[in-house]
Amino acid sequence: MCARVMLAEDDRRQAEALRRYLTAEGHEATVVHDGEEALRAARQQTFDLLLLDVMLPGLDGMQVCRILRQESDVLMLMLTARSSEDDLLRGLDVGADDYMTKPFSPRELVARVRTLLRRVPATARHPPVLRVGRLTVDEPRHTVTAGGVPVDCTAGEFAILAAMIRQPGRVFTRGQLLEHTRGIDRESTGRTIDVHVMNLRRKIEAxxxxPRQLLTVYGVGYKLTAGTP
Incomplete structure (x- = not known):
């Protein structure tokens, strides 16, 4: 079963060894070495499975898992040197599908990957194209259209739009939207979110x-709706 796998592991020798085993199994493996790089790659590409080392520099694997679980149903397997029950339960609590405790052999990891991928059919791994009103977001292809017209979005704008279109009508605070741009806009603030929203309105609103779709909820934040005729 061939799949697109991201491996986030800061030990470069171990990462390369695991990459070779995954590739030999027929998988397409992308390797990153820190948490922010993992977050960025997961948002910019489509993967079937993420392998996240807990002890990543920058954002650790738990933080990456928690953030991405709010945005995606992608399979996530935590790789941890911590073997206590509390640590393992914490990994599952933040949204991991499974965990492996180090040390393990590359063959063990490949076998676990095979088992995880069997749980979810290939046809069900990728989110559908999402539509709200005249707005369409295709996450796997990283494209946006408004009224059938292609919209060119920055990575930060796309992250905000993708988060909001998954839950139309929900009010997002600036802080919540900042979580979705974390790892993309390194110096993001509430003001950065306001600028992204302003730019998105120029691109998607008639x-x-x-604005009729990307609305301000004064004193709280923003929400995306189907719009009014």
Whole structure:
């Protein structure tokens, strides 16, 4: 069963050994070495499975898992040197599908990957194209259209739009939207979110000064709706 796998492991020798085994199994393996790089890659590419070392530099594997679980149903396997029950339960609590305790052999990991991938048919691993009103977001292809017209979005704009279109009508605070841009905009602030929203309105609204889809909820944040006729 061939799959697209991201391996986030800061030990470069171990990462290369695991990459070779995954590739020999027929998988397409992408290797990253820190948490922010893992977050960025997972948002910019489509993977069937993420292998996350808990002790990543920067954002650790638990943080990466927690953030991505809010955005995606992608399979995630935690790789941890911590063997206590509390640590393992914490990994499952933040959204991991399974965990492996180090040390393990590459063959053990490949076998676990095979087992995990069997749980979810290939046809069900990728999110469908999402539509709200005249707006369409295709996450696997990283494309946006408004009224059938392609929209060119920055990575930060796309992350915000993708998060909001998954839950139309939900009000997102600036802090919640910052979580979705973390690892993309390194110096993000609440003001950065406001700028992204302003730019998105210019791109997706017929009249940016009178938005009908990307609305402000004063004193709280923003929400995405189907719009009004």
């Amino acid at each position: 009249n940016p000064r009178r």
